[in-house]
């Protein structure tokens with residue numbers, strides 16, 4: 001088998017690849033070993049996911065929602081006192097919204113105690129036009145697509161050979177072709193949504209969900225189906241992220257949004273939008 005990113009042989013690879021990082025609450029949604037090679041797995045962990053998860057927005061999100069990383073830790077969040085003394089906060093795993101305050105010196109403790117106020121900046125969204133975020137979303141999109149088509153027998157060779165995915169593949173894995181692959185961000189829901197799940201007949205906390213949107217019917221050129229725009233739409237804790245897998249453009253997504261009253265496909269029934277993938 002060949003790695004879906006660098007196309008090298010993966011017969012001796014040992015790593016499984018988490019489609020959404022474990023540190024964002026994903027424990028189970030993985031690609032089995034042999035799909036992404038150890039080198040690529042390592043690269044994504046160190047060069048893409050680590051940067052993004054350490055960004056102020058993601059760190060503060062993981063802290064306030066108490067999302068543990070794979071070592072069971074919740075990130076420490078920065079705050080400050082009324083005198084602008086730097087303070088750090090640990091959100092405790094157990095108990096309702098209990099925090100532990102870590103102060104560096106007596107001055108910050110005194111300023112905290114005398115004013116009885118602690119400021120913790122709330123960062124509402126991740127940055128736009130950030131190379132690490134664009135690689136991060138592209139990476140998840142690419143792997144989610146691999147997972148979706150992996151139900152087809154012998155899918156991996158076709159996926160590796162699919163040249164319409166080369167631009168995104170080369171950007172995500174090798175940083176080639178573009179300085180930033182455009183992506184779209186907007187809030188579609190609250191951070192902590194409890195939703196009814198038809199399949200399990202339970203109310204569940206939605207940490208993340210995603211689907212694919214093909215706004216136009218594919219054209220057939222010779223033997224091959226050609227999809228002009230294949231969008232990946234994902235929500236993580238209420239923020240919707242959209243990226244195009246087949247070319248670095250979002251124009252068709254914007255016109256699709258205006259044709260559909262700016263609704264998110266994640267809040268529509270499947271029959272309401274085009275989601276069949278036939279690459």
Ligand SMILES: [Zn+2]
Nearest residue numbers: 003006037040
């Ligand atoms: Zn690889």
